[in-house]
Amino acid sequence: MSTQMRDPGLLARDAEGLFWMARYLERVENMARLIDVTQSFESPGFEADAWWGLIKINADEARFKERGFSADAAHIKRFYLLDRGNPTSVPASLEEARTNARTLRPLISTEMWRQINVFHRFVSRIGPEDLEGDALSRLCTKLKDGVQAHTGITEGTLYRDQGWYFYELGRLVERADQTTRMLDIKYTGLLPRGGREEKRMAELTQWNAVLRAAAVYHAFKRRARATFSPEDVVQFLLRDSSSPRSVLLCVRRIELHLDDLRRYYGLAAAGPLEQVEMLREFLLEKSLSHILATGLHEYLDLVQIQLQNLAGAIGCAFFRDWRPEPMAPQAQAQTMA
Amino acid sequence: MSEIFNSLWPEYDPGRFFCELTAKRPDAGPVPQMLAERLGRIGLADLRARADAAQNDLIDLGITFTVYSDATAIDRILPFDCIPRVLTAPEWDLLERACKQRVAALNAFLGDIYTKGRVVKDGVIPGELVYKNSNYRPEMQDFPVPYGTYAHICGIDIIRDETGDFRVLEDNARTPSGVSYVIENRHLMLRAFPDLMAGIKLRPVDDYGRRLRAAMAEVAPARGGDDPQVVLLSPGIYNSAYFEHVFLAREMGVPLVVGADLVVEDDRVFMRTTAGLKPVHTIYRRLNDDFLDPLVFRPDSMLGVPGLIGAWRAGNVAIANAVGTGVADDKAVYAYMPRIIKYYLGEEPLIKNVDTHICREAQGLKYTLENLDKLVTKPVGESGGYGITIGPRASKEELEASRAAILADPGNWISQPMIGLSVGPTLAEEGIGPRHLDLRPFIVTGKESWVLPGGLSRVAMKRGSLIVNSSQGGGSKDTWVLAENFAAEGGAA
Numbered sequence: 001m002s003t004q005m006r007d008p009g010l011l012a013r014d015a016e017g018l019f020w021m022a023r024y025l026e027r028v029e030n031m032a033r034l035i036d037v038t039q040s041f042e043s044p045g046f047e048a049d050a051w052w053g054l055i056k057i058n059a060d061e062a063r064f065k066e067r068g069f070s071a072d073a074a075h076i077k078r079f080y081l082l083d084r085g086n087p088t089s090v091p092a093s094l095e096e097a098r099t100n101a102r103t104l105r106p107l108i109s110t111e112m113w114r115q116i117n118v119f120h121r122f123v124s125r126i127g128p129e130d131l132e133g134d135a136l137s138r139l140c141t142k143l144k145d146g147v148q149a150h151t152g153i154t155e156g157t158l159y160r161d162q163g164w165y166f167y168e169l170g171r172l173v174e175r176a177d178q179t180t181r182m183l184d185i186k187y188t189g190l191l192p193r194g195g196r197e198e199k200r201m202a203e204l205t206q207w208n209a210v211l212r213a214a215a216v217y218h219a220f221k222r223r224a225r226a227t228f229s230p231e232d233v234v235q236f237l238l239r240d241s242s243s244p245r246s247v248l249l250c251v252r253r254i255e256l257h258l259d260d261l262r263r264y265y266g267l268a269a270a271g272p273l274e275q276v277e278m279l280r281e282f283l284l285e286k287s288l289s290h291i292l293a294t295g296l297h298e299y300l301d302l303v304q305i306q307l308q309n310l311a312g313a314i315g316c317a318f319f320r321d322w323r324p325e326p327m328a329p330q331a332q333a334q335t336m337a
Numbered sequence: 338m339s340e341i342f343n344s345l346w347p348e349y350d351p352g353r354f355f356c357e358l359t360a361k362r363p364d365a366g367p368v369p370q371m372l373a374e375r376l377g378r379i380g381l382a383d384l385r386a387r388a389d390a391a392q393n394d395l396i397d398l399g400i401t402f403t404v405y406s407d408a409t410a411i412d413r414i415l416p417f418d419c420i421p422r423v424l425t426a427p428e429w430d431l432l433e434r435a436c437k438q439r440v441a442a443l444n445a446f447l448g449d450i451y452t453k454g455r456v457v458k459d460g461v462i463p464g465e466l467v468y469k470n471s472n473y474r475p476e477m478q479d480f481p482v483p484y485g486t487y488a489h490i491c492g493i494d495i496i497r498d499e500t501g502d503f504r505v506l507e508d509n510a511r512t513p514s515g516v517s518y519v520i521e522n523r524h525l526m527l528r529a530f531p532d533l534m535a536g537i538k539l540r541p542v543d544d545y546g547r548r549l550r551a552a553m554a555e556v557a558p559a560r561g562g563d564d565p566q567v568v569l570l571s572p573g574i575y576n577s578a579y580f581e582h583v584f585l586a587r588e589m590g591v592p593l594v595v596g597a598d599l600v601v602e603d604d605r606v607f608m609r610t611t612a613g614l615k616p617v618h619t620i621y622r623r624l625n626d627d628f629l630d631p632l633v634f635r636p637d638s639m640l641g642v643p644g645l646i647g648a649w650r651a652g653n654v655a656i657a658n659a660v661g662t663g664v665a666d667d668k669a670v671y672a673y674m675p676r677i678i679k680y681y682l683g684e685e686p687l688i689k690n691v692d693t694h695i696c697r698e699a700q701g702l703k704y705t706l707e708n709l710d711k712l713v714t715k716p717v718g719e720s721g722g723y724g725i726t727i728g729p730r731a732s733k734e735e736l737e738a739s740r741a742a743i744l745a746d747p748g749n750w751i752s753q754p755m756i757g758l759s760v761g762p763t764l765a766e767e768g769i770g771p772r773h774l775d776l777r778p779f780i781v782t783g784k785e786s787w788v789l790p791g792g793l794s795r796v797a798m799k800r801g802s803l804i805v806n807s808s809q810g811g812g813s814k815d816t817w818v819l820a821e822n823f824a825a826e827g828g829a830a
Contacts, residue, residue: 009610105583106593117399318611
């Protein structure tokens with residue numbers, strides 16, 4: 001290149017903002033997916049059990065009680081779709097996403113800002129009537145549409161300098177975490193009722209619902225043997241190398257992005273790279289049958305903890321604990337070229 | 338022109354005020370007539386529909402300012418009126434020269450009072466008004482700034498009286514806001530009313546960001562090299578002008594930082610990036626003096642940067658506007674501006690002040706007290722239209738309260754005749770009605786001054802109201818500066 005462009009750098013605060021904006025938006029989409037799935041789990045007479053599962057997989061038991069709700073389907077829906085005071089609710093996540101977007105206005109595209117702004121207004125107008133009957137499923141579709149529109153606009157308009165990497169990191173960390181939570185839906189204490197064959201059928205229905213929630217139902221069907229077992233579903237969601245929501249795929253992409261940040265932007269990424277390598281190893285080292293035998297829930301818990309550690313390491317390396325090393329602006333400019 | 342306009346809107350009556358569209362102005366050429374015809378063709382219903390759509394656009398885009406009341410913060414848009422205000426080429430030529438003159442005098446005055454203080458010693462202005470002024474900053478004493486530029490960004494509020502003469506109402510030399518609306522209003526007009534503008538040659542407004550960045554680079558310390566790092570320092574997302582800060586950072590292509598992003602080490606300013614500390618050379622700050630550096634000013638300020646003033650005095654960073662410019666745009670000093678211009682530049686003001694009676698001077702006080710019901714009285718330290726009493730519209734009680742306030746502290750007051758601000762046709766509840774306007778051109782100064790063509794035309798949206806401030810329900814219009822000089826070409830083109 002003959003023209004000299006400057007490396008504008010990236011404020012640590014903006015990097016953190018991009019990371020979290022992406023996380024919060026991903027969270028909204030996944031919440032919509034989980035709510036949709038939960039509704040399909042509902043079996044007449046046991047609705048409350050199904051919805052309580054949602055509270056459990058989000059580890060929201062204490063918070064839910066604090067907010068003074070009773071453990072029935074209607075209140076749990078409100079807790080996640082209407083209650084701004086609940087930090088894991090859709091309106092609260094979107095509020096955070098928009099606040100971050102506002103902070104990031106100088107960096108994100110006008111189209112991104114407009115869409116988040118308009119989507120935020122839509123979410124802030126969700127009312128109790130949107131949670132009733134068939135309206136709920138439509139609402140979930142609209143929430144998914146909103147985040148997917150955001151994702152598409154971002155793909156087409158966000159400038160791909162290091163800011164984009166931090167945006168991607170946030171999204172992938174959140175997505176991996178959410179996929180473990182979807183898998184964990186099996187650990188909701190909701191045991192199918194009836195005889196053995198009935199149970200088997202009910203279980204299949206549940207796994208199908210999880211696959212649908214993770215948007216891989218058809219892909220799984222194409223890949224799976226005719227007589228697939230729950231093990232195959234777990235394997236697919238945890239370790240498939242092509243599913244956009246598989247934990248392993250997310251982790252691998254995180255690793256690639258961190259490596260790019262180190263290589264092309266000269267960032268000190270050793271801490272988070274170490275964490276992500278550990279996580280990748282952890283995901284691959286044990287056989288599925290071993291994981292299922294020792295307890296999927298416990299295993300997923302460990303994955304979630306490692307994801308938290310990874311997010312912490314990213315924060316330390318780039319957002320907060322950024323104590324400067326001697327800078328070499330020339331060297332950096334060269335790697336940019 | 339007015340015939341066509343009158344036939345389209347017979348009920349439109351500017352009364353005794355100068356109308357910015359229907360007044361006879363040969364140098365406007367055919368433009369007012371074209372505009373009137375086009376407005377007529379679009380029709381009231383469509384105008385309203387398009388104006389509503391345009392306002393919704395502003396909401397979607399979050400082009401808002403924040404109004405705080407009690408515990409709530411509401412994002413509001415600045416009401417936008419779709420009927421533009423037109424300035425002719427010769428009018429703009431005068432405005433542009435007058436703005437440059439005014440800024441030159443303001444900077445000369447600041448350079449003087451912060452060094453030798455000749456203007457006080459020579460008796461042009463009472464020393465008390467300068468050195469006892471709450472905006473005078475002793476920290477600035479004997480600290481020269483590049484090119485003698487203290488007020489890098491200035492906004493000068495100009496009105497037009499009944500005869501159509503321009504008058505300066507107020508100088509804004511601290512952190513004047515509103516320039517983002519000038520540019521956004523133009524974009525909005527281009528989107529929503531292309532048919533209103535088609536074929537009319539206007540001076541463009543989109544060069545502001547580049548000019549501002551260039552000026553910021555010019556005043557940067559030498560260590561910044563030929564591509565110094567400029568940043569915009571904002572109080573953050575809760576500031577009512579945050580949208581404008583974003584706009585300016587984007588237009589300049591520089592980072593928007595908050596205090597916490599900056600750190601001073603060894604009298605040098607750095608910003609915290611993902612790759613460590615990066616040097617900063619010029620700070621365009623949208624933060625008041627008081628908050629800039631807790632080590633020097635308000636110790637409780639969480640918005641500023643400890644050590645910033647030290648770094649500045651060490652010559653390692655430029656701050657725009659300079660600290661302490663508020664002493665020059667004070668209403669008390671304003672009254673002396675005609676004398677100040679003459680003193681430094683040896684010229685008469687190209688645009689006069691509004692006649693101003695200085696209550697600290699016996700003659701001015703006497704006149705003010707005798708004519709309270711005819712005058713507008715203003716406290717000298719306030720901005721945003723607060724504390725003003727409009728004599729002809731005040732009740733007896735209000736006038737007595739004003740008299741008591743003036744007598745209690747005459748030095749804090751000035752008075753001015755009530756000026757019949759010019760009006761422009763504005764889309765209003767009753768149809769197209771006259772609404773009062775002012776104009777705030779923006780001047781950017783590094784080595785030299787540059788004036789953004791046009792400026793912010795603020796409009797009082799309430800019928801009969803003279804208060805155009807956004808904090809008090811004012812709106813704005815796109816300001817057209819005609820590129821063609823129709824007077825020079827002898828009429829219609």
